[in-house]
Amino acid sequence: MFKNLIARIRQVMYRMGLIRGIEKVFDRKEIPIDENFYDLIDKWKALYSGYYSEFHDIEYKTISGTKKRRMATLNMPKVVSQELATLIFNEKCEINISDQTFEQNVKDVFKRNNFYKNFQHYLEYGFALGGTVIKGYADKTGVKLAYVTADCFIPLSWDNTGIREGVFVNDIKRQNKRYTHLEWHLWEGSEYVIRNELYESNGADLGVRVPLDTLFPDLEEEVKIQNLTRPLFVYIKPNTANNIDPQNPLGISIYANALDTLKSLDIAFDSFQREFRLGKKRIIVPEAAIKVAIDPLTGKGHRYFDANDEVYEAFNFDLDNDVIKDISVELRVEEHIDAINAHLNTLAMQIGFSAGTFTFDGQGVKTATEVVSENSKTFRTKQSHETVIEAAIQELVDVIGQVAELYGFFSRPAEYEVTVTFDDSVAQDKNADAQYWINLVNNRMAPRKLAIQRIFGLSEEEAAAMLEEIQKEQQTVTAQAIDLFGMTQSGGE
Structure with missing residues (x-):
């Protein structure tokens, strides 16, 4: 109660300007x-x-x-x-x-x-x-x-x-x-x-x-x-070094070093839009052609051209009354699109994407949807950021475990392993990846447990359990299955 009273007094003094916040x-x-x-x-x-x-x-x-x-x-x-x-x-x-x-x-x-x-x-x-x-x-x-x-x-x-x-x-x-x-x-x-x-x-x-x-x-x-x-x-934070303040633990935006390019992009896009407004069709007509002519029978005025139509411009200079001249300029559509795409390639390079990732077709920006090569800059950037995100998810699991134990919701084991398998379907063929590890195992260049880990994204313990289950199933295969797969039965001829 005393603390509340002091706080209220402080508020009154603050409003009166006797103390500063x-x-x-x-x-x-x-x-x-x-x-x-x-x-x-x-x-x-x-x-x-x-x-x-x-x-x-x-x-x-x-x-x-x-x-x-x-x-x-x-x-x-x-x-x-x-x-x-x-x-x-x-x-x-x-x-x-x-x-x-x-x-x-x-x-x-x-x-x-x-x-x-x-x-x-x-x-x-x-x-x-x-x-x-x-x-x-x-x-x-x-x-x-x-x-x-x-x-x-x-x-x-x-x-x-x-x-x-x-x-x-x-x-x-x-x-x-x-x-x-x-x-x-x-x-x-x-x-x-x-x-x-x-x-x-x-x-x-x-x-x-x-x-x-x-x-x-x-x-x-x-x-x-x-x-x-x-x-x-x-x-x-993004897996990008803070080159603005290296002593600062905070991260920087992925486009922090591309601000000039972003400004140039918007200037080019703004010019592209205004090209259609400023380059709209223009027709010169004599000034007399837009004057009002009074109908002697009805007394109403009529114009030869609509004075509110933006297409027509009236000029008072020496032109024959029957001369109408088109002075429309040619729109620089392709030049603008090329300029915007050039800036988009620069932006892609600065933030870690491959050239051609973003393209402008005159209607909007499109993102390349084709399979990304494992050797491409985009894929390397993706893997780079995945490293810190995987570590963050592992830390988050630890935070969840601590809070759960603190309030008695559930306990966490003394030791455990967290593995994060990101979706690489955009950059990898899952079947080809599995065949790659199968070939390594068949050529005795990798253990089966490691292959199971990589193919299914399992922890070492989970892979060991799966391998043990596979071995048990192999021990109970029928004689017909043994003959079918060309396997030699233990103790057989």
Whole structure:
């Protein structure tokens, strides 16, 4: 009660201007990240949404004065982020855990949280904004997963294993007030501490701290957890080095180094659209031809040409009254399409796609759908990102296990292995891949257990169990099957 009273007094003093609120989250001394990096994230986010004022707001001069308009855009940041996310992760991706009971429990958590759909969406956001975060928590129904974009997460400490501490920022608007919820994830010795703070503001600053029950009546201000081995969140970023701030643990957008190309693309596309507007058909007619002629019988006026028709232009110069001249210009359609495709090839190179992945046909951007060669740049980029995404999924399984044990939903084994098999059907022929491993086994260049692992995407234990089952079946084959496959029966002639 006393704390609530103090908070109310602070609010009154703040409104009277007697005290100042915290202007920004970054004013907190605990935050070591340069806030200017978040200006870049805002830029990448604006481009992803399809409108970045510095690129798309244009001023131009006319005889009527200065005017403004918005540049047309191909919105390639959205296209490339979505294409890469779809190429890497979809519902055909298989996540297997060596312990069957734990695997089923984790898959139930994935199903309840609509993981496959949400993960693909937030993977796309991560490619666009430079990162995404998945946080594990619990409610009465079980383990829950919360997805957070890069602009709403601030790292506090990190090491070679990744980000260890961070704060989640959630802006909430209620009527004319703005609330900011800060959720701090910290290590204090061996204890994992989660602190919740709520700030109220009437403007753009962070404001003053108010009681949590203002918006969250069931939320605790501080929770201390023992015996955790890792943070209860996973930060996922593109497998691209941060060349903007190498000391920063945050990732960069896949198009962070292609901003000039994106701007050139939109300039070319905007010009392509305006080519049809500015190059529309024009016909010169004498000024007298559009004047009104009065019908002496009815008294109504008639025009030879419709004055509102944009095709006809009246000029007052020496032309015979019966002369009509077509001055339509030739549209530069092919030149624009060629220019846009040239920029698309440059963009593809900069973000890790093969040349020709994106093409413009005059109606829209098309993505190549043919099988991607394993030696292509697109496939190598896909595999590169899969490496960090597989590690992130393995960490997420560990987070789910920790939260489940903490709240008594289910236990996790002391040791287990997580394998992630991505859908390579776009780049691989499954039958050809299986035949490749069969040939290696037949030529005694690879063990059968390894071949089973690679073909079916199983863990080592699962592959060993499958191999044992196959061997048992072979021991019980009939004599007819032995003769059919040319096998020699043990102990036979």
